[in-house]
Amino acid sequence: MDNDGESTYKVLSRILRIHEYLNKQRAPNLSLLADKFLVSTKTIQRDISFMKKEMNLPITYSREYGGYIYTEEVIDMPAMKLSRQELFALLIARSSIEQYQGSAYENPLKSFYKKLLVHLASLDLSHMEEVNNFVSYLPNGVNTAKYETLDILGQACRDKRTIELNYTAASTGKKKKKTLHPRHLINHGGNWYLIATHPQSEDPACFHLARMEGEIKLGREFKCAQKFDLNEARKYSFGAFIGKETYKVKVLFDAVAAPFILEKEWNSSQTTKSRKDGGVDFSITVCDLIEIKAWILSWGRHARVLGPKKLISELKVDIEFLKNIYN
Numbered sequence: 001m002d003n004d005g006e007s008t009y010k011v012l013s014r015i016l017r018i019h020e021y022l023n024k025q026r027a028p029n030l031s032l033l034a035d036k037f038l039v040s041t042k043t044i045q046r047d048i049s050f051m052k053k054e055m056n057l058p059i060t061y062s063r064e065y066g067g068y069i070y071t072e073e074v075i076d077m078p079a080m081k082l083s084r085q086e087l088f089a090l091l092i093a094r095s096s097i098e099q100y101q102g103s104a105y106e107n108p109l110k111s112f113y114k115k116l117l118v119h120l121a122s123l124d125l126s127h128m129e130e131v132n133n134f135v136s137y138l139p140n141g142v143n144t145a146k147y148e149t150l151d152i153l154g155q156a157c158r159d160k161r162t163i164e165l166n167y168t169a170a171s172t173g174k175k176k177k178k179t180l181h182p183r184h185l186i187n188h189g190g191n192w193y194l195i196a197t198h199p200q201s202e203d204p205a206c207f208h209l210a211r212m213e214g215e216i217k218l219g220r221e222f223k224c225a226q227k228f229d230l231n232e233a234r235k236y237s238f239g240a241f242i243g244k245e246t247y248k249v250k251v252l253f254d255a256v257a258a259p260f261i262l263e264k265e266w267n268s269s270q271t272t273k274s275r276k277d278g279g280v281d282f283s284i285t286v287c288d289l290i291e292i293k294a295w296i297l298s299w300g301r302h303a304r305v306l307g308p309k310k311l312i313s314e315l316k317v318d319i320e321f322l323k324n325i326y327n
Contacts, residue, residue, distance in 0.1 A: 011047070014037050014039075014047060015047055015050070015051060017036075017037070018033060018044075018047060018048070018051070019051070019057075019074070021033070022059065022068060022069060022070050022074070023070065023074060026067070027062060027065035027066065027067035027068065027069050028067050028068060029066060029067040029068070030044050030045060032067070048068060057070070057074060058070050058071040058072045058074065059071075108147070144210050145192040145209040145210060149209055149212065149216065150185065150192065150209070152216050152218065153182055153185055153194055153209070153216065154185060155218070156182040156216075156218055157182045157183060157184060157185060157194075159221065160181070160221055160222055160223075160224065161182075161218050161219060161220065161221050161222065162179060162180070162181060162199070162218075162219035162220055162221075162222050163179070163180050163182055163196075163216055163217065163218060163219065164177065164178070164179050164180075164216070164217040164219060165177070165178055165180070165212050165213075165214070165215075165216045165217070166178075166212070166213045166214050167207060167211055167212055167213070168211045168213065169211075170208070170211065175213065179198070179199055179219075180194075180196040180197070180198065180199075180207070181196055181197045181198070181199060181222045181224075182194055182195075182196045183195050183196055183197060183204060183228040184228060184230050186230075186240065188239060188240035189239070189240070191208065191209075191210070191240065192208075192209040192210075193206050193207060193208055193209065193240045194206075194207045194209060195207075195228075195230070195233065195242065199222070202224075202225050202226060203244055204228065204233050204242055205242070205243075206240055206241050206242050234267075235267065235268070235287075236267055236269060236285050236286050236287040237266075237267060237286070237287060237288070238266050238267065238284070238286040238287075238288065238291045238292045238295070239291035239292075240291070241287070241288040241290060241291055242287055242288070243287040243288045244287070245287060245288075246285050246286070246287055247285065247286055247287075247289055247308050247310065247311065248283070248284075248285050248307065248308060249282075249283070249284050249285070249286055249289075249292055249305070249307065249308065249311060250281070250282070250283050250305070250306040250307045251281075251282045251283075251296060251303050251304065251305050251306065252279060252280075252281055252282070252303070252304045252306065253279055253280050253281075253282055253299065253302060253303050254277075254278070254279045254302045254303075255277060255278030255279050256302050257279075257280075257299050257302040257303060258274070258278060258279050258280040261280050261282055262274075262280060266284060266286075267284065267285075267286075269284055269285040270282075270283070270284040271283045271284070289310065289311050289314065292311075293311060293314060293315065293318070296311075296315065297315070297318065297319075
């Protein structure tokens with residue numbers, strides 16, 4: 001692009017500033033912009049024409065406001081300077097769509113990246129396109145949450161509106177109608193959860209979206225006695241679940257498991273101490289035993305729990321049940 005012999009950088013810089021004026025609904029006219037950037041009105045006219053035709057931006061002249069406006073919201077500008085690292089990250093992100101195959105987000109994500117790459121058509125990405133041949137995301141199952149469910153729950157969290165829904169409890173398998181105050185949506189391990197409180201309590205609980213059935217009804221706005229702090233609520237989480245009680249879990253892992261145990265920190269209370277035999281002493285405070293119990297069982301004979309007593313008792317019951325199944 002060449003406007004009166006100016007550098008491309010200078011022209012794009014001016015276009016970005018014009019975009020800022022339009023996005024703030026200032027309805028600038030040619031004379032105002034020409035004075036602002038010390039160029040002719042003819043140059044500004046070419047800039048706006050370029051923005052409309054080449055960048056496909058929704059610009060029109062408004063007689064009512066006496067200047068140029070956007071006819072619809074423009075979230076960001078398609079013209080940008082990207083580094084090699086940023087381009088690589090973009091292509092990696094495009095590959096990550098694989099983990100959403102079959103989910104509510106697969107088509108919206110594909111559409112988004114298609115539009116984004118169209119805007120970046122002027123950049124030479126050929127030397128980086130092969131990244132998709134050696135970087136892949138392997139989905140851990142397909143999440144069944146629908147986009148409509150996420151959308152309405154997102155609205156409820158944002159607007160602090162009560163919801164009514166049918167929910168099936170995992171522990172009992174029974175369906176029950178619930179009234180909740182939604183606080184936050186989280187995705188953990190590819191699964192969507194709603195953190196919400198009950199109308200009679202400020203204690204947050206975790207609800208799996210896959211167990212929500214039927215229509216979710218939005219109710220009236222509710223008032224919070226205190227601001228919800230996700231980090232505080234998840235302070236002692238081991239996975240997605242949260243709770244009021246805390247348990248100090250101590251596990252001895254052998255030399256086979258030790259390298260893997262040292263690779264990950266589950267929450268800030270975690271401590272590990274390597275032993276001379278190659279094993280590791282693992283200690284962590286958690287707010288729920290369900291997820292950590294399943295994790296410990298996955299290590300089989302490579303893990304031995306020292307506490308708490310409640311966890312040891314539950315493990316004994318599960319192990320005895322498994323012995324009876326495979327006898």
